[in-house]
Every structure is written in structure tokens, then in C-alpha cells.
Amino acid sequence: xSRIDYPVYLQLRDRLWTWIEDEQLGSQQRLPSERELSERxxxxxxxxxxxxxxxxxxxxxxxSNRRGWYITPERLRYDPSxxxxxxxxxxxxxxxxxxxxxxxVLTETPPWLSEITGLAIGAPxxxxxxxxxxxxxxxxVEHNYINPAHCPGLLSESTDVSIxxxxxxxxxxxxxxxxxxxxxxxxxxxxxxxxxxxxxTAGLYIQRLSFDQRGEFLELDREYWLHDALKISVRxxxxx
Amino acid sequence: xSRIDYPVYLQLRDRLWTWIEDEQLGSQQRLPSERELSERxxxxxxxxxxxxxxxxxxxxxxxSNRRGWYITPERLRYDPSxxxxxxxxxxxxxxxxxxxxxxxVLTETPPWLSEITGLAIGAPxxxxxxxxxxxxxxxxVEHNYINPAHCPGLLSESTDVSIxxxxxxxxxxxxxxxxxxxxxxxxxxxxxxxxxxxxxTAGLYIQRLSFDQRGEFLELDREYWLHDALKISVRxxxxx
Numbered sequence: 001x002s003r004i005d006y007p008v009y010l011q012l013r014d015r016l017w018t019w020i021e022d023e024q025l026g027s028q029q030r031l032p033s034e035r036e037l038s039e040r041x042x043x044x045x046x047x048x049x050x051x052x053x054x055x056x057x058x059x060x061x062x063x064s065n066r067r068g069w070y071i072t073p074e075r076l077r078y079d080p081s082x083x084x085x086x087x088x089x090x091x092x093x094x095x096x097x098x099x100x101x102x103x104x105v106l107t108e109t110p111p112w113l114s115e116i117t118g119l120a121i122g123a124p125x126x127x128x129x130x131x132x133x134x135x136x137x138x139x140x141v142e143h144n145y146i147n148p149a150h151c152p153g154l155l156s157e158s159t160d161v162s163i164x165x166x167x168x169x170x171x172x173x174x175x176x177x178x179x180x181x182x183x184x185x186x187x188x189x190x191x192x193x194x195x196x197x198x199x200x201t202a203g204l205y206i207q208r209l210s211f212d213q214r215g216e217f218l219e220l221d222r223e224y225w226l227h228d229a230l231k232i233s234v235r236x237x238x239x240x
Numbered sequence: 241x242s243r244i245d246y247p248v249y250l251q252l253r254d255r256l257w258t259w260i261e262d263e264q265l266g267s268q269q270r271l272p273s274e275r276e277l278s279e280r281x282x283x284x285x286x287x288x289x290x291x292x293x294x295x296x297x298x299x300x301x302x303x304s305n306r307r308g309w310y311i312t313p314e315r316l317r318y319d320p321s322x323x324x325x326x327x328x329x330x331x332x333x334x335x336x337x338x339x340x341x342x343x344x345v346l347t348e349t350p351p352w353l354s355e356i357t358g359l360a361i362g363a364p365x366x367x368x369x370x371x372x373x374x375x376x377x378x379x380x381v382e383h384n385y386i387n388p389a390h391c392p393g394l395l396s397e398s399t400d401v402s403i404x405x406x407x408x409x410x411x412x413x414x415x416x417x418x419x420x421x422x423x424x425x426x427x428x429x430x431x432x433x434x435x436x437x438x439x440x441t442a443g444l445y446i447q448r449l450s451f452d453q454r455g456e457f458l459e460l461d462r463e464y465w466l467h468d469a470l471k472i473s474v475r476x477x478x479x480x
Contacts, residue, residue, distance in 0.1 A: 010429055057426035057440065075423060080474040081321035175477075182472035183315060184424035184444045186297035189250055200297065202442040202467075204424045227424045227442075232472060234320040237417035 009050035012043060016051050017060065020071070027073040031061065034069075059228035076134060077233040080180045083208070085164045090134055098133040101159045102141070102194060106148065113145060116209060117217040124148050128159050131194055139229040141194045145220040150212065163219070175210035175218055182206050182232060191224040202227040249290035252283060256291050257300065260311070267313040271301065274309075299468035316374060317473040320420045323448070325404045330374055338373040341399045342381070342434060346388065353385060356449060357457040364388050368399050371434055379469040381434045385460040390452065403459070415450035415458055422446050422472060431464040442467040 016037070025031070031052075032040070038048045052069055055061045062072050078089060090097035109123045119125065126146040131138050144163055146154060151171040159166075167173040187195060187203035195203075208221040256277070265271070271292075272280070278288045292309055295301045302312050318329060330337035349363045359365065366386040371378050384403055386394060391411040399406075407413040427435060427443035435443075446463040 007429065053440075054428055057428050059423065059425060080472065081476070083474075083476055177477035178475070180472075180474045180476070182422075183299065183470065184442055184467045185299060186442060186467075188294055188297050189247065200293075202424055202426060227426075230423065232320065232420075232422035234323075234420045235418070236321070236323055236420070237415075 009047050009054065012041060012047055012051040013054045015041065016048075017055060025071050027071055029071050030067075031069040031071070062228060072228050073135070073137070075231040076139070076229060078206075078230055079233055079235075080182065080206075081234055083178060083180060085162050086132060087162045087165075095134045096136075098136070099160045099162075100131045100133070102129045102131055104128040104155050104159055106155060113220070117145075117147075117220065119147065119217055126151075126154055128155075128163070129190075129194075130159065134229070137229075138195060140223050140225040141191050142224070143220075143222040145222075147217050147219065150216070150218065167218070173212050173218060176213045177211045177215070179209045180207070184227070185224075187224060187226075195224070195226060197226070204230055249287050249294065252281060252287055252291040253294045255281065256288075257295060265311050267311055269311050270307075271309040271311070302468060312468050313375070313377070315471040316379070316469060318446075318470055319473055319475075320422065320446075321474055323418065323420060325402050326372060327402050327405075335374045336376075338376070339400045339402075340371045340373070342369045342371055344368040344395050344399055346395060353460070357385075357387075357460065359387065359457055366391075366394055368395075368403070369430075369434075370399065374469070377469075378435060380463050380465040381431050382464070383460075383462040385462075387457050387459065390456070390458065407458070413452050413458060416453045417451045417455070419449045420447065424467070425464075427464060427466075435464070435466060437466065444470055 020031070031037070034045055034048050034052070038045050041048065052061065056063065059072055059075065061069050064070055076090065076093060076095070087097045105127050106124055107127050109117070109119045109121055109125045111121055113119065113125065114121045126148050128144040128146070129141065130144070131141050133139065146163070148154065150173055151167060154166070157166060164175070183205055185203055185205045186200045187197055188199050192199050192201060204225040204227060206221070206223040206225065210218045212218040260271070271277070274285055274288050274292070278285050281288065292301065296303065299312055299315065301309050304310055316330065316333060316335070327337045345367050346364055347367050349357070349359045349361055349365045351361055353359065353365065354361045366388050368384040368386070369381065370384070371381050373379065386403070388394065390413055391407060394406070397406060404415070423445055425443055425445045426440045427437055428439050432439050432441060444465040444467060446461070446465065448461040450458045450460070452458040
């Protein structure tokens with residue numbers, strides 16, 4: 001069987017990326033304009049755009065509204081088999097985390113939440129909606145649903161911190177068992193709006209369902225990430 | 241702080257999904273037409289489409305070219321901390337796996353591959369490109385790069401099987417150490433074409449870099465999945 005031929009724009013993508021690496025353009029630095037690039041690489045604007053769009057799809061560059069193309073910061077690494085808190089793994093990788101509470105409310109458990117948590121429909125539940133930043137770039141929004149039975153008064157505290165740490169330090173609650181699910185989705189509605197992206201932009205969903213030491217529902221996280229912000233990273237066995 | 245109001249189409253999305261569940265529409269079953277749905281829910285075609293599009297973004301329904309909307313099959317579960325082979329986890333979940341080789345070739349190690357494997361640039365490398373099916377729906381395409389030093393003659397075997405099993409059974413090679421990376425991307429170029437989706441459709445990328453018992457590069461997998469086909473699923477601790 002013969003090798004599959006690569007289209008011109010993919011060859012250009014390789015030359016463009018090699019050039020970016022040679023130029024040592026770093027995180028959040030700006031690329032030359034499309035016009036300049038098409039002159040430098042002796043090609044058309046259409047082909048340059050296809051090559052740039054390929055690099056965007058690979059998460060290597062991102063577009064900032066009308067201001068051009070930028071180098072995407074290195075993806076944060078997250079290991080679900082370890083699953084430490086956001087503030088910890090961001091800090092461990094040398095970045096600066098920040099959390100902003102967009103809304104918090106005591107509400108009633110809806111049917112879908114009852115189904116996965118075992119709480120009765122209509123039972124009281126805390127719902128906190130937050131945006132989280134890494135080095136001041138907003139990378140995700142998160143819905144936290146917390147069982148108020150175990151942590152009355154939680155909403156009167158600041159939720160611009162680690163909720164896990166708060167549950168542990170102030171309420172002596174520790175997630176003993178967790179089910180984590182991760183899959184790609186298109187960002188829409190509230191989440192797209194709060195992240196400042198177009199409806200339908202690709203994203204990553206992380207759900208974390210936690211039960212306490214007695215096996216009772218403790219907390220549900222539903223995180224919506226920008227598609228280029230995170231990678232799941234798992235190491236099996238030891239490097240020789 | 242007050243609760244954020246949900247737009248009409250999101251409310252409709254909930255009613256629509258409740259109705260689908262009540263009707264017990266199952267995997268790959270077809271939804272009524274958009275016209276029928278807008279009559280049933282006393283709303284406009286525009287709002288129905290927004291609600292359907294939301295369910296599509298969530299991976300609950302998918303569109304089949306001009307033939308309407310269908311219920312997405314349950315996502316396959318894949319646990320990277322366990323990382324058994326495709327044929328095994330598909331079979332364990334009650335589905336039927338199939339693999340089709342699209343091309344295979346002995347070629348030369350390009351710079352990017354040299355960098356992550358430690359092979360010399362230009363060193364011989366097997367490159368196999370395959371499409372994999374679950375219950376006859378093509379869910380992913382995969383590039384395998386295999387170090388021929390340890391398995392001469394591999395390409396003369398059928399590669400429509402588990403390459404891991406072949407390496408183990410015929411060459412006594414076993415991946416001892418693996419680095420796994422997973423992130424969302426847009427499917428483009430060759431991979432989009434081989435999956436029969438539009439350029440730029442959201443997808444999921446899984447990379448698996450394996451070294452053998454002696455710490456030498458064994459194999460690199462680069463998998464490109466449809467966005468609605470897989471979920472990463474990790475359980476931590478035991479359920480009480």
C-alpha cells in the first residue's frame with residue numbers, strides 16, 4: 001500500500017510550526033499578520049488560513065477577537081487517577097490559580113440530580129457557579145452541587161477558594177469515593193457566555209461525583225473547559 | 241445573589257429529553273421530524289433546532305446526513321489508569337469491535353517522532369493507519385508507529401487485529417511503561433476524511449507512548465475519536 005499524500009495546507013502547517021519554533025515564539029505571543037505570513041511563505045491567504053486553522057484545531061495557536069493569532073499556553077496537565085484539587089495541580093505546574101464566584105444559591109434538587117446522587121427530588125441543595133483562571137486567563141466554569149446536610153452555612157463563606165479544602169478543614173468532610181467522567185462537548189448557553197466564546201465552540205467536560213466517608217452524596221462538580229486548556233495525562237509503570 | 245435565568249431553548253431541551261426518555265427511544269433510533277416536534281411542543285422550528293443542537297452538543301443525539309436526528313449510542317467507557325486494549329474494553333462492555341487497516345508502510349522517522357521516541361531522525365519505522373468500529377459504526381482512526389527493531393516482519397502480518405496482542409504473542413514484547421495524553425481537538429485533514437465527518441468537527445485525541453521492558457521505544461498510538469463516542473471514566477476509592 002502506498003503512503004497517503006498530504007495536502008498542501010498540511011505541508012504548510014509543518015513549515016509554519018517549524019518556523020514558529022525556530023523563532024522561539026512563546027506562550028501568548030502574537031504571530032505576524034496573515035498578510036505577512038503569506039508573503040513570507042510565498043503562498044495565498046487562503047492556504048495560510050487553512051494552515052493556521054489546522055494549528056488552531058491542534059490547540060497550538062488561538063485567535064483573539066480581531067487582534068490576530070497567538071501562541072496557546074502549554075496545556076495544564078490533569079491526572080484523574082490522582083485527582084488533586086484545582087489550586088494544587090495548577091500551583092504544582094508553576095501557574096497562578098484564581099476563582100471567581102458568579103452565583104450561589106440554596107435551591108431544590110432537580111430530577112436529573114436526584115437520579116445520580118440519591119437525594120430526594122426537591123431536597124435542598126447548594127448550587128455554586130464559578131469561573132476559574134490560570135495566570136488570569138479564564139479557562140473553565142464550574143457548577144458545584146453540594147449536599148447542605150453536611151455543611152450548613154457553607155454559602156455564607158467565600159466560595160472563591162477551594163471548596164474541597166473548605167469541606168475538609170471546616171466540616172471535616174473528605175471525599176472517600178469519586179466517580180470521574182470526562183468527555184468533549186460543544187460549549188453552549190450559560191457556559192459559553194461565561195467563558196466568552198461563541199456558542200458551539202469545542203470544549204471539554206469533567207464531572208466529579210463525590211461521596212463522603214459514610215457513602216452519602218457530598219458534592220457534584222461539572223466543569224466546562226476551553227478545548228485548548230487542559231490535557232488528561234496518565235503515566236503507567238515507571239520510566240527506565 | 242440570584243439564580244441565573246435559563247433561556248427558553250434550554251428549558252425546551254429539558255422537556256424534549258424527558259419526552260425522549262418517556263418514549264424509551266433507544267440507541268440509533270430516529271427522532272420525529274423537526275416539524276412534528278415543533279407541533280408537539282407548541283414552539284417554533286428555530287427554538288426546536290436550538291434545543292436539538294444543545295442535545296447534539298451534549299452528545300445525546302446525532303444528525304445523519306439529511307436523514308434526521310438519531311439517539312447517540314451510549315458512550316464507550318475507557319479508563320486510562322487501567323488502559324487495556326481496544327478489543328478487550330469494547331467486548332467487556334457488550335459491543336462488537338472491528339478493525340480495518342487503511343494503509344501500512346515502512347518509512348523514516350520524522351523529526352517530531354524522533355523527539356518523543358528517542359529514535360534517530362530517518363531511522364526505519366512502521367506506520368499503520370487504521371479505522372476501528374464498534375457495532376459497525378466507525379468511531380476512530382488510529383496511527384500506529386512501531387519500532388521495527390523489535391518486531392521485524394510485522395507488516396507482513398494482518399494488522400486488522402490487536403497490535404498489542406500481536407507484539408506480545410509473536411514477539412514477546414510487552415509495554416512496560418506508558419505515557420497517555422488525552423485532549424479534545426477539531427478533526428481535520430486525513431482523519432476527518434477517514435471518519436466521514438466535516439473538516440473541523442469536534443473530536444477527542446488519545447496518545448499512548450509505550451516503552452518495552454528494556455525502556456526502549458516500542459509503539460506510539462495516535463487515536464482520533466468522534467466527539468460523542470467515548471468517555472474517560474475513572475473510579476477512585478470504593479463505593480460503600
